[in-house]
Amino acid sequence: METPRYYVPHSSPWPIIGSVALAVTAYGAVNFIHQSTEKVGAEGSWGQPVFFIGLAMIAFMMFGWFGTVIRESIRGMNSDMMDRSYRQGMAWFIVSEIMFFGVFFGALFYARIISVPWLAGAGNNLETHVLLWPDFADIWPLFMTPGGSITEAMEAWGLPFVNTVILVTSSVTVTFAHWALKKNQRVLLPVWLAITVALGTTFLILQVIEYQEAYTELGLTMGSGIYGSTFFLLTGFHGAHVTMGTIMLAVMLLRSLRGHFSADNHFAFEAVSWYWHFVDVVWLFLFTFVYWF
Amino acid sequence: MAVTADHAIPNRSPLIAFLSRWLLTTNHKEIGTLYLCLSFTLFFIAGAMAMVIRLELFQPGIQFAEPLFYNQMVTMHGLLMVFGVVMPGFVGLANWLIPMMIGAPDMALPRLNNFSFWILPFAFTLLISSLFMEGGAPNFGWTFYAPLSTTYGPPSTDFFIIGVHLMGISSVLGAINIIVTIFNLRVEGMTLMKMPLFVWTWLITAFLLVMVMPVLAGAVTMMLTDRHFDTSFFSAVGGGDPVLFQHVFWFFGHPEVYILILPGFGIASQIIPTFARKRLFGYHSMVYATISIAVLSFVVWGHHMFTTGMPLAAELFVMYATMMIAVPTGVKVFNWVATMWRGSMTFETPMLFAIGFVILFTIGGFSGLMLALVPVDFQYHDTFFVVAHFHYVLYPGAIFGIMSAVYYWLPKWTGNMYDERLGKLHFWTAIIAVNMTFFPMHFLGLAGMPRRIVDYSLQFADFNMVTSIGAGMLGLTQLLFLYIVVKCIRGGEKATSRVWDSAEGLEWTIPSPAPLHTFSTPPQFPIPEKVYQHD
Numbered sequence: 001m002e003t004p005r006y007y008v009p010h011s012s013p014w015p016i017i018g019s020v021a022l023a024v025t026a027y028g029a030v031n032f033i034h035q036s037t038e039k040v041g042a043e044g045s046w047g048q049p050v051f052f053i054g055l056a057m058i059a060f061m062m063f064g065w066f067g068t069v070i071r072e073s074i075r076g077m078n079s080d081m082m083d084r085s086y087r088q089g090m091a092w093f094i095v096s097e098i099m100f101f102g103v104f105f106g107a108l109f110y111a112r113i114i115s116v117p118w119l120a121g122a123g124n125n126l127e128t129h130v131l132l133w134p135d136f137a138d139i140w141p142l143f144m145t146p147g148g149s150i151t152e153a154m155e156a157w158g159l160p161f162v163n164t165v166i167l168v169t170s171s172v173t174v175t176f177a178h179w180a181l182k183k184n185q186r187v188l189l190p191v192w193l194a195i196t197v198a199l200g201t202t203f204l205i206l207q208v209i210e211y212q213e214a215y216t217e218l219g220l221t222m223g224s225g226i227y228g229s230t231f232f233l234l235t236g237f238h239g240a241h242v243t244m245g246t247i248m249l250a251v252m253l254l255r256s257l258r259g260h261f262s263a264d265n266h267f268a269f270e271a272v273s274w275y276w277h278f279v280d281v282v283w284l285f286l287f288t289f290v291y292w293f
Numbered sequence: 294m295a296v297t298a299d300h301a302i303p304n305r306s307p308l309i310a311f312l313s314r315w316l317l318t319t320n321h322k323e324i325g326t327l328y329l330c331l332s333f334t335l336f337f338i339a340g341a342m343a344m345v346i347r348l349e350l351f352q353p354g355i356q357f358a359e360p361l362f363y364n365q366m367v368t369m370h371g372l373l374m375v376f377g378v379v380m381p382g383f384v385g386l387a388n389w390l391i392p393m394m395i396g397a398p399d400m401a402l403p404r405l406n407n408f409s410f411w412i413l414p415f416a417f418t419l420l421i422s423s424l425f426m427e428g429g430a431p432n433f434g435w436t437f438y439a440p441l442s443t444t445y446g447p448p449s450t451d452f453f454i455i456g457v458h459l460m461g462i463s464s465v466l467g468a469i470n471i472i473v474t475i476f477n478l479r480v481e482g483m484t485l486m487k488m489p490l491f492v493w494t495w496l497i498t499a500f501l502l503v504m505v506m507p508v509l510a511g512a513v514t515m516m517l518t519d520r521h522f523d524t525s526f527f528s529a530v531g532g533g534d535p536v537l538f539q540h541v542f543w544f545f546g547h548p549e550v551y552i553l554i555l556p557g558f559g560i561a562s563q564i565i566p567t568f569a570r571k572r573l574f575g576y577h578s579m580v581y582a583t584i585s586i587a588v589l590s591f592v593v594w595g596h597h598m599f600t601t602g603m604p605l606a607a608e609l610f611v612m613y614a615t616m617m618i619a620v621p622t623g624v625k626v627f628n629w630v631a632t633m634w635r636g637s638m639t640f641e642t643p644m645l646f647a648i649g650f651v652i653l654f655t656i657g658g659f660s661g662l663m664l665a666l667v668p669v670d671f672q673y674h675d676t677f678f679v680v681a682h683f684h685y686v687l688y689p690g691a692i693f694g695i696m697s698a699v700y701y702w703l704p705k706w707t708g709n710m711y712d713e714r715l716g717k718l719h720f721w722t723a724i725i726a727v728n729m730t731f732f733p734m735h736f737l738g739l740a741g742m743p744r745r746i747v748d749y750s751l752q753f754a755d756f757n758m759v760t761s762i763g764a765g766m767l768g769l770t771q772l773l774f775l776y777i778v779v780k781c782i783r784g785g786e787k788a789t790s791r792v793w794d795s796a797e798g799l800e801w802t803i804p805s806p807a808p809l810h811t812f813s814t815p816p817q818f819p820i821p822e823k824v825y826q827h828d
């Protein structure tokens with residue numbers, strides 16, 4: 001039996017373009033932050049335009065790089081082994097993403113189980129409580145911080161619950177799309193995908209409305225203590241991931257309309273749907289621990 | 294064997310050909326070389342910073358460095374050595390060796406490999422450029438504890454944060470590539486338990502990287518939002534806690550220190566059998582010991598925080614869990630010694646460095662055990678004893694590991710033997726200088742000299758002077774190392790394909806220097822004895 005040769009690509013310009021793009025974005029981002037928060041002088045550093053040029057370069061790199069990979073796949077250059085490499089690579093990438101969200105959940109649990117009760121005098125911390133902030137009480141969601149800033153909590157059974165239903169539904173519809181693809185139903189595939197993209201977009205719109213409500217009506221901001229910090233970083237990073245996922249799904253939709261993918265060769269589609277399920281599961285944890293309990 | 298680079302484009306100027314070769318390469322050997330060059334360059338930059346530190350500490354009082362500048366030197370030395378020298382050094386070795394050891398034509402995702410590397414020069418440029426910014430470079434130590442790094446950090450801290458993000462992206466992508474390569478591209482017949490130990494230790498290291506680099510990214514993200522977007526993760530006024538920073542940082546940080554040493558274990562396990570002319574003693578126990586160390590590394594982060602304030606039960610748990618790590622580590626040291634036992638040993642430079650590694654790393658391990666004891670750590674915490682401890686595991690541990698690997702595989706990479714006489718000179722001067730530099734630090738720490746402070750009381754003067762002289766020697770010996778490596782690249786006695794009498798492994802079946810593309814067709818495994826070309 002002859003072992004198939006592993007495809008080793010020739011030199012490629014896209015990685016170095018990507019590195020430069022990342023560096024430009026990073027440099028621009030820091031200057032942009034310095035300019036817009038006005039805590040540090042950064043006059044004339046062009047932070048904002050540099051940042052957006054960097055983002056555009058990243059987008060350009062992704063078009064080019066993914067385009068190359070797609071062309072290779074269409075020409076049939078990918079062996080089963082290559083396919084496994086891509087699959088395992090994506091799986092480990094999702095593992096690293098889980099760890100990233102884990103940090104912010106860790107911060108949330110630390111605040112709820114350790115730092116907030118301790119500040120309110122739990123354990124052997126009574127003296128700290130009495131001396132520093134005697135009025136502070138351990139109530140979650142944290143209506144009042146030790147420093148005295150006040151906020152209202154986000155109600156779980158309003159928009160967040162609607163969003164839960166939307167996201168779970170979208171996980172189902174993307175699976176329907178996958179089944180359609182496996183049965184080679186080329187009409188149903190884009191339909192289910194389009195529905196999924198629409199659900200993802202709706203989720204994002206509702207999330208924007210929720211943020212507006214938080215800032216304008218509830219007084220819940222990033223500055224409202226550890227409750228606001230964990231709330232906005234967790235939902236914010238999740239929202240960023242949903243945005244990425246929706247864009248990726250939209251690309252899959254366009255590619256399926258162009259006749260890409262076959263019933264047995266559609267790794268890109270699967271990778272996107274894994275990512276989408278991952279984002280969905282993160283939301284279930286978010287809904288449970290950030291909004292509900 | 295003549296090999297033409299497949300990407301050499303004719304009719305181009307040499308400069309463009311050079312740039313397109315190194316900027317666009319997807320070849321694991323070229324990318325490995327790039328990683329090693331970056332690591333070597335930063336080694337001298339970070340080493341120069343150590344020289345500044347030791348120059349200042351040569352005598353009590355403030356001579357050369359203002360306190361703020363001294364703090365910047367301490368911070369940058371640590372950050373560059375950890376993220377810029379040891380990690381890229383090991384990744385460079387992984388790139389060169391893993392595909393050759395498992396009989397693969399290249400890394401599984403070659404373009405991603407190029408991306409992982411080329412992020413790093415930009416990240417370190419951002420980091421080093423912070424030295425020239427208003428307010429100076431980060432000055433809060435490589436552990437960047439809040440609130441030093443949040444409330445009190447200089448403006449350049451944000452460049453440091455974004456630099457760490459870039460390094461994190463690079464490390465995670467690189468680690469994913471290594472895991473996928475090992476799981477997917479092994480030659481037929483090489484089961485997991487037949488892999489060379491360097492491959493095994495790197496597999497586990499890569500797993501640790503995927504698990505903890507995102508945690509570091511999360512930590513610096515929270516720092517960034519605390520600094521600029523009013524969040525209060527590390528501020529008690531908002532219900533957060535500066536101690537949370539330490540928990541998050543060390544959840545990353547403790548596995549990180551094993552990331553810095555596990556590939557070194559793998560290297561010692563490759564080199565010692567070759568020069569003892571015996572098979573490695575206890576291969577299976579080596580693998581299981583490495584896995585246990587990796588698993589335990591996730592539950593011992595609290596031993597960096599004994600004096601920070603933790604419930605007693607947590608301190609005790611962490612103390613016992615930490616001491617438990619001594620068991621698998623002891624298994625490893627025992628196995629290396631047992632491999633040498635009654636071996637037919639010779640002492641070429643790689644072997645000398647490997648033996649130095651085993652002995653001096655063990656000293657670092659024992660001082661680690663002392664630090665793991667809660668009541669004792671209350672005395673040692675934040676003293677020079679800690680500095681002595683981690684320099685013993687990192688310099689004669691990680692750095693000697695990389696150096697012995699470089700001597701061992703350099704003939705395979707370049708096709709030339711290095712100068713054995715100079716190599717031995719390098720080893721003996723280095724090992725004397727290492728002990729002269731770091732051993733007195735134990736005494737200083739036990740006597741109560743705090744770390745990270747520009748000045749010290751008079752009673753510490755003598756040992757500090759010895760340490761500084763040792764450090765100067767150590768710096769000079771590394772210039773000798775640079776000379777040896779450059780000399781070997783430029784020429785020398787031709788190396789055979791097996792290089793060492795009894796070296797085992799697929800990388801020794803191919804010619805020296807290793808052609809650009811190896812194992813385009815999978816080799817035979819297990820390796821038939823006749824395959825080793827005795828040319």
